[in-house]
Amino acid sequence: MNIISVSHLTKYYQVLQKESGLSGSLKSLFNPQYNLVKAVNDLSFTLQQGELVGFIGPNGAGKTTTLKVLSGLLYPTSGEVSVLGFTPFERNNTYLKSISLVMGQKNQLWWDLPPIDTFHLNKEIYEVSDQEFQRTVSEMTHLLNIEQILKTPVRKLSLGQRMKCELIAALIHRPQVLFLDEPTIGLDVVMQKTLRDFIKEYNRKYQATILLTSHYMEDVKELCKRVIIIDKGKIIYDGSLSKITQKFATNKKITLVLAKEIDLKSLAQVTEVKEIEFPQVILNVPRNKVSQVTAKLLQKFPVADLNIEEEQIEDIIRKIFSGRELS
Amino acid sequence: MKKYYLIILSTIDEYIAYVLNFVMWRVRVILRLLVVYFLWSAIFSGNKTVFGYQQNEILTYILLTPLISSLITGSKSDIGSEIHQGNLANYLLRPLSVFKYWLTKDLADKLLNITFSIIELSVLVLLLKPDLYWQSNLQNLFLFTLSLVLSLILYFFLNNSLGFLAFWTADYWGPRFLVLVIQEFLAGGIFPLDILPRPLFIFSLVTPFPYLSYFPLSIYLGKHDLIFTMAGIGITCFWIFFFYQLSFWLWRRGLRKFSAEGR
Numbered sequence: 001m002n003i004i005s006v007s008h009l010t011k012y013y014q015v016l017q018k019e020s021g022l023s024g025s026l027k028s029l030f031n032p033q034y035n036l037v038k039a040v041n042d043l044s045f046t047l048q049q050g051e052l053v054g055f056i057g058p059n060g061a062g063k064t065t066t067l068k069v070l071s072g073l074l075y076p077t078s079g080e081v082s083v084l085g086f087t088p089f090e091r092n093n094t095y096l097k098s099i100s101l102v103m104g105q106k107n108q109l110w111w112d113l114p115p116i117d118t119f120h121l122n123k124e125i126y127e128v129s130d131q132e133f134q135r136t137v138s139e140m141t142h143l144l145n146i147e148q149i150l151k152t153p154v155r156k157l158s159l160g161q162r163m164k165c166e167l168i169a170a171l172i173h174r175p176q177v178l179f180l181d182e183p184t185i186g187l188d189v190v191m192q193k194t195l196r197d198f199i200k201e202y203n204r205k206y207q208a209t210i211l212l213t214s215h216y217m218e219d220v221k222e223l224c225k226r227v228i229i230i231d232k233g234k235i236i237y238d239g240s241l242s243k244i245t246q247k248f249a250t251n252k253k254i255t256l257v258l259a260k261e262i263d264l265k266s267l268a269q270v271t272e273v274k275e276i277e278f279p280q281v282i283l284n285v286p287r288n289k290v291s292q293v294t295a296k297l298l299q300k301f302p303v304a305d306l307n308i309e310e311e312q313i314e315d316i317i318r319k320i321f322s323g324r325e326l327s
Numbered sequence: 328m329k330k331y332y333l334i335i336l337s338t339i340d341e342y343i344a345y346v347l348n349f350v351m352w353r354v355r356v357i358l359r360l361l362v363v364y365f366l367w368s369a370i371f372s373g374n375k376t377v378f379g380y381q382q383n384e385i386l387t388y389i390l391l392t393p394l395i396s397s398l399i400t401g402s403k404s405d406i407g408s409e410i411h412q413g414n415l416a417n418y419l420l421r422p423l424s425v426f427k428y429w430l431t432k433d434l435a436d437k438l439l440n441i442t443f444s445i446i447e448l449s450v451l452v453l454l455l456k457p458d459l460y461w462q463s464n465l466q467n468l469f470l471f472t473l474s475l476v477l478s479l480i481l482y483f484f485l486n487n488s489l490g491f492l493a494f495w496t497a498d499y500w501g502p503r504f505l506v507l508v509i510q511e512f513l514a515g516g517i518f519p520l521d522i523l524p525r526p527l528f529i530f531s532l533v534t535p536f537p538y539l540s541y542f543p544l545s546i547y548l549g550k551h552d553l554i555f556t557m558a559g560i561g562i563t564c565f566w567i568f569f570f571y572q573l574s575f576w577l578w579r580r581g582l583r584k585f586s587a588e589g590r
Contacts, residue, residue: 013586073416094421101420108417110337112344117337124330125423133430153344 003177003209004047004070008018009079011040011065039065041132041233043079050207052200054214054224054241058321063213064103067179070211071101083177097126100175104182107166109154115165116150119172126173133172140168143198160191169196171202178202180212184219198224217314229320236320241313248320249311252290254283256297270296279304284311330423331431338435353443360451361395363517378522384548385519387460391544392516394448397440399478399539400510402433406490407499415585426578430483437479462547470556474543477563482539484570491574494581508535515541521550532559535566 015035018028047053052075055063068074069081072088072095081088086095105126109118114219116137123133141147144164153249157165163183171178184192191270200223203210214220220227220242237247243267254271258279267281271293275282285293290308297303342349367389371382380388406429409415418425452459462468489506493499513520513536520541521528531537542559545551549557 067350068416071420073419074586091419096420096422106416107414108420110341111466112341113337121330121333121337125377125421127422 001049001232002046003049003051003084004045004211005067005080005082006046006070007044007080009040009043009066009069010038010077011069011074012077013037013039038233040069043230043233043235045228045235045238047209047211049209050203051226052203052210052212052224054220054227055211055229055230056213056215056220056317059215059228061230063230064181065156066230067101067181067211068211071099071179072096074103098172098175099177099179100170100173101179102166102170102181102183104163104185107154107162109162109165109169111155112153114151114153115157115169117151118154118165118169122169122172132174136172136174137168140171140198143195143201144168147161160187163187163191163195167198174206176206176208178208178210180210180214182214183212184214184216190215192218196254199223217317221313229317231320244313244316245310248316249287251284251286251310251311253311254285254290254294254297255305255307255309256281256283256301256303259302259304262301270300331427334428334431335435335438338432339439342439353447356393357447357451358445360390363389363392364455364457378519380519380522381460383458383460386457386542388519388544388548390448390451390457390459391547392540394441394444395475395540395543396514396516397444398437398475399482400514401440402436402486404429404432404436404486406487407493407503410490410493410585411497411499412579419582426487429487433483460548462549464549466553467546467549470560471543471547474538474546474556474560474563476537477560477567478540478543479571481535481563481567484567484574485535487574488570488577491581492576494577494584510536510539514539519545519550521545533562535563535570538563538566539547575590 013036015037016028017033017035018024043062043066055066056189057063065074069076070083071307075089084095084098086092087115088095107133109115110121119137122128128136133198141150146161146164147159149165154161154165156161165243167183183199184195187195196219199210199212202208203223212219212223225240227237227239227241227244237244239247240243258281261278264281266275271289272284273281274284283293294306294308297306364386367385369383370377375381377385409418416426418428469482486508489503490499511517513531513534515537520531522536523531538559540561546556546559553567
């Protein structure tokens with residue numbers, strides 16, 4: 001069953017353009033110029049129950065906009081969106097009780113009050129029973145190891161502690177669908193790992209459907225079997241993480257270990273040399289020429305060892321993000 | 328219901344986090360009150376009546392004004408900035424009526440303000456021992472209470488309508504200031520409106536502003552006959568209806584424009 005289904009979603013923004021400085025401000029006051037920004041442009045995808053999908057793309061690709069549309073904050077310019085059978089923008093109370101949106105950049109916790117106060121308030125707003133509330137809070141604070149800071153005003157907490165509390169506040173009502181926007185942003189590696197484990201555990205335990213954006217490939221690699229890559233408001237890949245290589249890797253990496261020194265120019269005639277650190281040489285070979293090139297190498301050069309590898313996922317994603325044309 | 332109770336508690340709790348801010352703000356209110364009080368005392372020195380008002384009526388009017396305004400216009404909620412900064416997203420995400428949430432926070436603000444107003448006022452009355460006007464007519468007291476409640480509702484929707492302008496422009500404070508300036512004058516917070524030239528007074532009565540302060544106070548002082556009072560309550564109801572419709576209309580349209588900035 002499709003928990004989330006998005007079909008031909010489009011969201012345009014009118015953005016005021018202003019030249020820098022006071023004169024620019026005055027000009028924009030009398031003659032405002034707007035630019036139409038196509039934040040999301042004809043997006044279609046579906047998510048099944050219990051899926052944990054990584055939603056990745058460079059800054060400004062339209063990830064956050066999509067999450068905001070899915071959680072009912074934004075009114076779509078066009079297209080159909082359905083989550084758990086609801087139209088998000090109608091913000092039906094039953095719907096809101098089944099979802100949560102967590103943003104790494106902003107907080108919902110009351111700034112001057114301790115986190116436990118926000119938890120209590122959310123408990124009442126989401127109409128969670130005392131028993132369930134106690135269980136959820138004690139379980140989650142234990143998992144995230146923050147029992148000791150529940151009574152400290154939020155403004156005195158560190159970013160990591162705050163993020164953990166944000167996550168708990170967003171999960172008090174045990175949402176079936178979770179939208180996470182950069183939940184690990186700005187955190188150190190240990191904290192990132194803790195949050196990842198926590199998200200994984202939540203997904204497993206409650207069979208929750210999770211759509212997650214992150215700029216940290218570690219997050220995506222560890223959590224998501226499936227990724228949706230989006231750029232300039234359009235989906236450019238939707239499938240399993242492991243198959244990205246098959247689709248986008250145009251080259252393979254051949255690592256050679258040479259038995260003795262050779263004239264490197266002759267090597268360059270065979271294929272592109274990427275790195276040399278004698279006796280090791282790394283070559284970049286187009287996929288369709290791998291066998292041909294390998295044969296030539298073995299024939300012409302004193303090869304002690306030879307290793308053929310796929311490109312790293314990180315490298316491929318970086319290529320995608322840097323806007324290089326993909327074949 | 329418990330959620331609204333908790334919202335009230337949390338709002339008050341937030342004030343306590345900044346005690347000094349709160350105290351200084353109350354001091355400002357008291358000082359302003361004292362200035363107006365002594366000004367009027369000076370005007371009355373030697374006169375029995377001024378502009379058709381007895382001294383005790385004016386002093387009652389002056390002393391009750393901060394009490395009334397803490398009940399009606401006294402709230403620190405700034406819906407415009409919540410929209411502008413994108414914090415509105417927090418409320419939209421939760422299964423909660425945003426209007427009820429704001430109204431609750433507003434009432435919490437008012438509860439706190441009115442409590443302090445009453446304490447301050449009692450102290451001032453004890454110290455200055457002014458000759459006050461006590462209304463004992465039950466009908467007047469009832470109409471006074473009714474008009475207070477209506478004014479509170481009117482201000483809530485008026486305030487929302489102004490705040491919702493932030494959906495369209497970052498300059499939402501402009502119109503707001505304009506209204507504040509007019510409100511300061513036409514609500515009758517400094518002097519009773521009926522001392523204005525007759526045409527100006529009549530004109531002011533068709534605007535929503537006198538109903539935010541002058542009107543309930545003048546009912547308390549028994550300045551008007553029943554017909555005038557009922558007409559005023561009718562006009563208040565009209566403005567409530569107007570701003571109720573306007574604010575929901577702006578809300579529905581605004582949400583479609585909302586871009587949850589910074590979120």
